[in-house]
Amino acid sequence: MNKNIKKDFSRPLDVIIVEDNQVDARILESMLMDPPAIAKTLKIANTLSSAIKILEENEIEIAILDLNLPDSKGVETIVEISNRFPKLTIVINTGAYEDELGLEALSLGAQDFLLKGKYNSYVLNKILRYCLERKRSEIELKQAYETLKETQSQLIQSEKMKVVGGLASGVAHEVKNPLATILYGVTYLIDQVKLDDDNYNLVLKNIREATDRANVIITGLLDFSTLNKFNKVEYDIVDVVEKSLLLVNYQIDKNIINVVKDYENNLAPLLIDVIRIEQVLVNILLNAIVSMDKSGRVLIKIYSSVISKNKKELPASDKDNFIAGQKVVIVEIDDVGNGIPDDEINNIFDPFYTSRRGIGGVGLGLSVSKNILENHGASIVIKNKVDAGVIAKLIFKT
Numbered sequence: 001m002n003k004n005i006k007k008d009f010s011r012p013l014d015v016i017i018v019e020d021n022q023v024d025a026r027i028l029e030s031m032l033m034d035p036p037a038i039a040k041t042l043k044i045a046n047t048l049s050s051a052i053k054i055l056e057e058n059e060i061e062i063a064i065l066d067l068n069l070p071d072s073k074g075v076e077t078i079v080e081i082s083n084r085f086p087k088l089t090i091v092i093n094t095g096a097y098e099d100e101l102g103l104e105a106l107s108l109g110a111q112d113f114l115l116k117g118k119y120n121s122y123v124l125n126k127i128l129r130y131c132l133e134r135k136r137s138e139i140e141l142k143q144a145y146e147t148l149k150e151t152q153s154q155l156i157q158s159e160k161m162k163v164v165g166g167l168a169s170g171v172a173h174e175v176k177n178p179l180a181t182i183l184y185g186v187t188y189l190i191d192q193v194k195l196d197d198d199n200y201n202l203v204l205k206n207i208r209e210a211t212d213r214a215n216v217i218i219t220g221l222l223d224f225s226t227l228n229k230f231n232k233v234e235y236d237i238v239d240v241v242e243k244s245l246l247l248v249n250y251q252i253d254k255n256i257i258n259v260v261k262d263y264e265n266n267l268a269p270l271l272i273d274v275i276r277i278e279q280v281l282v283n284i285l286l287n288a289i290v291s292m293d294k295s296g297r298v299l300i301k302i303y304s305s306v307i308s309k310n311k312k313e314l315p316a317s318d319k320d321n322f323i324a325g326q327k328v329v330i331v332e333i334d335d336v337g338n339g340i341p342d343d344e345i346n347n348i349f350d351p352f353y354t355s356r357r358g359i360g361g362v363g364l365g366l367s368v369s370k371n372i373l374e375n376h377g378a379s380i381v382i383k384n385k386v387d388a389g390v391i392a393k394l395i396f397k398t
């Protein structure tokens with residue numbers, strides 16, 4: 001640890017001076033470059049726009065910034081630079097320091113102040129190193145905060161699901177039997193009582209359709225209550241995917257969907273409840289199919305992989321369930337449909353969240369799927385692609 005700090009203190013830096021006063025720039029340059037040099041890369045810009053260009057094209061870690069440039073005055077300069085280059089350490093070099101301006105500059109992203117004429121190369125070196133360290137901590141803190149926020153919202157989500165799931169399955173149990181009676185009754189009436197009146201027949205047909213739909217919802221809800229009962233066996237995931245494709249064959253044919261397959265050979269078998277994972281795959285395939293106009297394309301990839309060092313492929317809530325370097329099998333389902341609006345992407349796993357209400361959507365497909373995968377210690381990630389469509393990734397431990 002101590003050694004590292006020492007090393008860090010003598011490491012030559014990559015610096016840009018943004019200063020339109022040539023004399024001030026010269027002074028800084030000699031402090032940074034005269035042996036023993038503080039900087040190994042030194043760029044000098046005399047306007048904000050030229051500084052931005054240099055920063056875009058070079059690996060610079062620290063900017064020494066004058067706030068009175070020909071094309072940008074005052075703290076605006078800090079805002080512009082720190083927004084564009086959030087990892088850059090910024091030190092203000094000013095002729096006249098004022099407390100108010102100083103504090104504002106710090107709150108806008110600068111790390112410290114240099115007062116022109118009041119420092120030598122020793123002080124400059126020290127301030128630059130301290131600023132770099134402060135910036136590094138700030139970035140780490142920000143990242144930790146983001147992860148915490150994401151984990152918290154996913155925790156809330158999973159608690160919410162437990163409550164909704166528990167409640168819903170209780171209600172579903174109670175409603176299922178009376179509903180079955182209504183369904184049998186109305187089916188019997190339609191079959192046995194041949195009425196002459198078309199209106200009566202239409203009413204009966206409507207009742208049966210409504211009851212059928214209610215039954216689909218109730219069955220979906222009951223899934224929550226049986227989610228603890230799993231029958232896991234070692235199974236080839238390619239077979240499960242193929243079985244699931246057979247189950248949605250009708251919808252694929254009807255919508256003239258081109259299914260493209262890219263399966264790796266000799267994948268390790270997975271310990272899964274085949275029926276449940278089939279249910280997950282059918283949900284995701286159906287979501288993909290209905291998101292596309294006719295003649296769409298679904299690409300299914302199955303391949304082995306390993307979890308990366310920073311586990312960036314996993315959602316925050318699942319990072320602790322996997323270890324870096326862990327072997328996994330990934331099933332990707334990639335569509336070219338209409339995608340998910342950005343402001344709704346965080347809701348898609350909520351029970352009853354659907355953008356297809358009124359056209360057959362209940363909003364349980366993904367929340368049930370997520371539960372099933374959680375029970376398998378597997379993860380699911382659904383993202384919009386850069387071009388049109390959505391990619392769903394199921395990540396199974398092997």
Ligand SMILES: Nc1ncnc2c1ncn2[C@@H]1O[C@H](COP(=O)(O)OP(=O)(O)OP(=O)(O)O)[C@@H](O)[C@H]1O
Pocket residue numbers: 283287288291335337338339340348349353354355356360361362363364365366367390
């Ligand atoms: N591949 C996809 N393309 C576009 N939107 C999607 C896709 N997958 C999911 N969504 C969005 O997520 C929502 C929730 O999906 P989910 O499967 O949970 O419910 P649903 O499909 O609406 O209803 P169901 O309960 O019948 O599955 C969808 O309504 C849709 O808005």
Ligand SMILES: [Mg+2]
Pocket residue numbers: 283286287365366
């Ligand atoms: Mg669905």
